[in-house]
Amino acid sequence: MRRVRGDEMWSLLLCGLALALVAAPVRAERGGGVVMVQAQAGVVSGTVVDDRSAPVEAARVIVRGTATEVSTDAAGRFRLTGLTGSEVTLDITRIGFRRWSGTARVGGTITVTMERVALNLSEVVVTGTAVPVERRAVGNVVDRIDASALAEVAPIKNVSDLLRGRSSSVNVVGVTGVVGAGPQLAIRGRSSLSLTAEPLIYIDGVRANNAVATGPSINSSEPNISRLGDLNPNEIESIEVIKGPAAATLYGTEASNGVIQIITKRGRANAGPSVETIVRGGANWFMNPEGRIPHNFLRDGATVIEQDLLANERAAGRPLFRTGSVQGYDATISGGSGIVQYFAAAGYSREEGIEVRNAFTRKAGRANITIAPNQKIDISLNFGGTNARRDMSLDRGLSLMYATAFGNPATRNTPTRGFLNGPPEFWSSAYETFQDVDRYITGLTLNHRPFSWLRHRLVFGLDQSAEDNQVISELQPDSIRQFFSSAVDRDGRKIVNRRNETVNTLDYALTASTGLGQRITSTTSVGAQYYRRFTKLQYSEGQGFPAPGITTVSGAARTFGGDDYLENVTIGTYLQQVFALNDRLFVTGAIRADDNSAFGAAFDLVTYPKASLSWVISDEPFWKIGFLESVKLRAAYGQSGLQPSAFAAIRTYRPTSSATGSAVSPLSVGNPDLGPERSTETEIGFEAGLLGGRVGIDFNYYRKDTRDMILTRLPAPSSGFFTQQFFNAGHVQNSGLEVQLRLSPIESRALKWDVDFNYAVNSSKVIDLDPNNPELTFIGAGLMRHTEGEEIGVAYQRKVVSADFNPTTGLAENILCDPGPGGGAPVACASAPVVAFGRLLPKWEGGVSNSIRLWDRIVLFAHFDFRGGHLLRDETNWARCAVFRLCDINMRPEDFDPIDIANNQLTLHGKYFSKADFLKLRELSVTFDVPDGWARSVRANRISVNLAGRNLHTWTGYTGLDPESAASTAIQNYNYYEQTTTPQLASFAATIRVNW
Amino acid sequence: MLRSRERVENNGRRSAGRRPWGRAALIVAMAAGLTGCESLLDVDIPSQVVADDLNNPNLAQLMVTSVVTDFECAFGRYVLGSGIHGNIYADAQNALGSYWTVDRRATTDLVSPIHASTCDTGGSPESFPGIYNPLQVARFQGDDVANRLEVLWADTPIANRELLTATAKAHSGYALVLLAESYCSMAIDAGPELTRAAAFTEAETRLTAAIGAAQAAGSSADAIRHMALLGRARARLNLAVANGQVVNPAKLAEAGADAALIPAGYVRNATFANTVPRRYNSIVQSTNINSYFTVEDGYRGVAWAGVADPRVPVTDAGRNGQNALTPLWLQQKYQTTGTSIPIARSAEAQLIVAEAQGGQVAIDIINALHAAAGIPPFAGGTAAEIRAQVIEERRRELFLESHHLGDLLRYALPFTPAAGTAYPQSAGGGVYGNVTCLPLPLAEKDANPNM
Secondary structure: EEEOOHHHHHHHHHHHHHHHHHHHHHHHHHHHHHHHHHOOOOOEEEEEEEOOOOOOOEEEEEEOOOEEEEOOOOOOOEEEEEEOEEEEEEEEEEEEEEEEEEEEEOOEEEEEEEOEOOEEEEEOEEEOOOOOOOOOHHHOOOEEEEEHHHHHHOOOOOOHHHHHHOOOOOOEEEEEOOOOOOOOEEEEOOOOOOOOOOOOOEEEOEEEEOOEOOOOOOOOOEEEEEEEEEEEEEEEEEEEEOOOHHHHHOEEEEEOOEEEEEEEEOOOOOOEEEEEEEEEEEEEOOOOHHHOOEEEEEEEEOOEEEEOHHHHHHHHHOOOOEEEEEEEEEEEEEEEEOOOOEEEEEEEEEOOOOOOOEEEEEEEEEEEEEEEEEOOEEEEEEEEEEEEEOOOOOOOEEEEHHHHHHHHHHOOOOOOOOOOOOOHHHHHHHEEEEEEEEEEEEEEEEEEEEOOOOOOOOOEEEEEEEEEEEEOOOOOHHHHHOOOOOOOHHHHHEEEEEEOOOEEEEEEEEEEEEEEEEOEEEEEEEEEEEEEEEEEEEEEEEEOOOOOOOHHHHHHHEEEEEEEEEEEEEEEEEEEEEEEOOOOEEEEEEEEEEEOOOOOOOOOOOEEEEEEEEEEEEEEHOOOOOOEEEEEEEEEEEEEEEOOOOOOOOOOEEEEEOOOEEEEEEOOOOHHHHHHHEEEHHHEEEEEOOOOOOEEEEEEHHHHEEEEEEEEOOHHHOOOOOOOOOEOOOOOEEEEEEEEEEEEEEOOOOEEEEEEEEEEEEEEEEEOOOOOOOOOOOOEEEEEEEEEEOOOOOOEEOOOEEEEEEEOOOEEEEEEEEEOOOOOOOOEEHHOOOOEEOOOOOOOEEEEEEEEEEEEOOOEEEEEEEEEEOOEEHHHHHHHHHHOOHHHHHHHHHHHHHHHHHHOOOOOOHHEEEOOOEEEEEEOOOOOOOOOOHHHHHOOOOOEEEEEEEEEEEEEOOOOOOOOOOOOHHHHHOOEEOOOOOOOOOEEEEEEEOOO | OOHHHHHHHHHHHOOOOOOOHHHHHHHHHHHHHHHHOOOOEEEOOOOOOEEEHHHHHHHHHHHHHHHHHHHHHHHHHHHHHOOOOHHOOEEEEOOHHHHHOOOOOOOOOOHHHHHHHOOOOOOOOOOOOOOHHHHHHHHHHHHHHHEEEEEHHHOOOOOHHHHHHHHHHHHHHHHHHHHHHHOOEEEOOOOOEEHHHHHHHHHHHHHHHHHHHHHHHHHHHHHHHHHHHHHHHHHHHHHHEOEEEEEOHHHHHHHHHHHHOOOOOOOOEOOOOOOOOOHHHHHHHHHHHHEEEEOHHHHHEEEEEEEEOOOOOOEEEEEEOOOOOOOOEEEEEOOOOOEEEEEEHHHHHHHHHHHOOOOHHHHHHHHHHHHHOOOOOOOOOOOOHHHHHHHHHHHHHHHHHHHHHHHHHHHOOOOOOOOOOOOOOHOOOOEEEOOOOOOHHHHHHHHOOOO
């Protein structure tokens, strides 16, 4: 086995640092031992309530100047032990509340009232260092989504439901409404022209598999499963979104797309067992198919036949699409003592799509245990496991939607009944296409606080996922066999793609704080990380089954197989220094160094600097603006990167076979100078809380410059190599504004109205492609171009501007096209240049949630999200009209615009570069807490009933099936198009939660 | 002050007898750790061969085998791809398959599967034939390996060096012949643009070198020598005849002389296999199995004097192609995905001789082929009629053996249906274009620094 890329000097440096750092705990533990001897003295106990005297659960109670920290239980109670002296200063924090600081007498009991605020600068966020950091000290945007609270009111079935429209600049591309499929993400537009836009995902500090577009595929159909869909949202406490290099520097190479931190639930100290059961039932359906499934046409002599397959099949008692059931059952238990806290969850969910073959079954479990033998050490073991089965209907190629949209009326009186290739019973039974996945995410985190001024943390992580993707066309009876267009499939075929992916995390971080006089605090953090991603691919195929019922590869007449292995390793280290002046001005500087196995042999390690400033100006003595209670100004600068694909730097040959044995064939031309893309980002913004905590504003401007982009160029085919060569060049600039508003216009015991609004405007502009190649002014792929001076990913094609209709021929004549940016008179289309139609990435996007709480018992919730300023290629209608020629315009051209006729004749897209602006009523729900007496009658603390709908209405001018969809495999290349893609399904669910 | 006290205490404890052991343990741990860490960035690459590893002269046979297999793959794709562009096959796919542009002769220099589909890329490369890229890979492999044998490994003893060199050069020469028979221009190793004639000359040079090397290798290299001879005859025929006219009679005579050296019964096959998709006979895979392409009218029911010509075995499949609309006619010359396709054989040599000499020699050769096929003889006629019959015999005898597109261009035969004819709506619409030789791909122009 050939091993490549070793870099001994760098390995020595990193390993030396890692070992030196690992040595630190040895000394620290000794120090801890000394302090422990002094412990076991005084106690402070207390209760934390809100301004309506309701207990505040899970508030952090910290003894200032020590490592002592506990959480409040469900009754808001806490108990601190081992305190010395007669009085301690406590800092109490909780999301959504203003930090409380004050003194407590050792040996006494206190009651603390916390004040709710729309802007909470005491909220703790994850930044990559050993200790969580209060928002006030962070110089960049970190959006936090309270998953656990959302799940109580919104119909959340998957993690993507938590992300969609909740955080500004997080673009969730729905891909398809097929259940089991998952979206693709892009934060703050896109900057890489050739690499994925997917952000890094961490689950409890463990780097996770963030693969998208996985799953079974055959006959040009789309694999569209995201590994994010494996997670049970009921296990998640919160999600933090780190949007760009200014914030993600400490995450290093791979982080320039941003980072999503998923934090799972855990037990509370000193809390009795709390059990929650959740039962959910409902339905998925295709909203308004009559208005969305196109009718196809055929001219039969003087008659034009209009085919409405939806109505035809319904009239025959064979509805095309079903209403799929939704069900879910979850149970969690949590609690803990001062030493051990635990959270365990088990969940089962199943939902069915609108096509008979489509269903998604997920069984997920989680156990999170934290052991804190003393106040200096805690050990957390987080284990999550998922077993999921996704039976997929494959959009674009292997689905009833595809067969319906492209059905030809010419075959209406044949056994195909007007569908493409075969009738619905063929599409529902000819193929079995599914993905099974077993996934286990394990994290072991050791936190050690040997001194009040020193903390360090070691994280071991392992995310293992084993996908089994299969396509099976069993040998069918003749009634079905007749419809196969592929003889291979007709005679029986099985394709198995197994993909096992392992992501290893080893992360050490140390943070030391010290006072520099009375006013300045210094916090120094160092860390070292090792990440390894290893993918094992196995492929097998059998063709030709001897008899019905045989579905093993080995049972086929012809068998094939193969395997592949991909490995990528990142090692890196960082140093960060924070100075805090009076706990209100925070200055941060950091540097990170990384090396990666995919860098070219001639490329050495890469370093990324970072600096930020956070100033809580409202805490300054001179602040006199009364209605602005809290204001934080912030600015951040940082760099991050994105590494090339695993073996892109190496010149390689592909092993192959010949008549006499082994052979090799040219594969990758390689590039020894290949390095990472480097993104530099600057953020400026502010957070403000005003009007008595009723209004919270977060405003941000960012600019990200990505240089040394990893571009691809095809070598001249005559060089013998034909696969893309990766090289570094060029410059893309992303910039935008982000606004987040949190309003509480009405707040009383009877009525509380909360509004959460976010909005972002993003631009991703190509500044330069290759300075060494001035002739390279654009890079194109298909109908998309990245052109210097324009937005990234713009639709390009020849554009018909005028045409005449000839009633005799039924054709357009005198067709003239746009002459291009140089202007002038329209030109003949054959010699016309392609011109820009518009950007394919949204210009603006956002969401707005309204929550109305009545008498603390009923919650009405509505969430809208919106996106726009971009185009989506409607390939469904383009193919119908310009390729298959099944549209009304093809049959009755005299009734249509000659320009549209001309576009069809020239197979141009024209109006099918369609505006994809939309506003969706994403979630609508009502939640009712049954009277306490009813709950107590079944010994429960709380029972809530939630009735919720999802995707209930879309306002859009898009010409195709759904403006939110896009063919999953084309997204990587910016070829955003939608073709016979299942729209996002409407759904309704009733959920009952019972807490004991 | 408290922190200072702790440090003092800790230091005191470390110095109280444990220090030497602790230091030793730390040194051992660091040494062990560093030993294990030295290659942290090493990754396995078990599925690809790093190019440097192929500079080993012990791999000479492997490299030549690689030349042959890359050529065989490219050749199989060429037979089908050139047939789609050149009168043999019509597209019967779901129109989104992109070959309708090739079939209706509207190929431009933009991205097209006929340029870019290779033996290894795309969803089903064995089904979607390309010409330019696969043949360039084969040409590069042949030239590169010949260079290794003659330069890089010149001072290293290598068994059968001459035979290996002849094999590499013969295949790169053949790849150039096929490129020049289909493309209007091309390049070699990202060099300047070459006309078809220049490319045929390059091919002739390589094939001449192959013949020389094979002769030096002795009788064990006869098969390769005959392949190179017939390939050179083919290149020379192309240099001799252009646009239907003999433009270089001397070259025509040289072609005839080369062809005359091919023994009766000689055949050099491109071999295929049922078990490896890359090595499928792509005609069988794409037409008989996948129903992507249908045999065009001109090859249906081909007969001579009322007798069906068995050299063009084409049947009505009785069903439609993959697009569910186009009637499917299938070849029966190759039965399985493992059936070989002749690259060079004696019948081709005889027809080159017939073309070069004409007259009674040509009539005799034609009638020998008719007799072998069991069809009535050709009565002869004027010189033009005999020549026309030779061309027709090439169409039939060499059906699906890679020659027809080259013949269309060389003899200026009409592409059918004529340009401007409506292309079937069911297969994508539009009209047939007027592309004859294929345009040099834009991918070559864009990436080639010499263009």
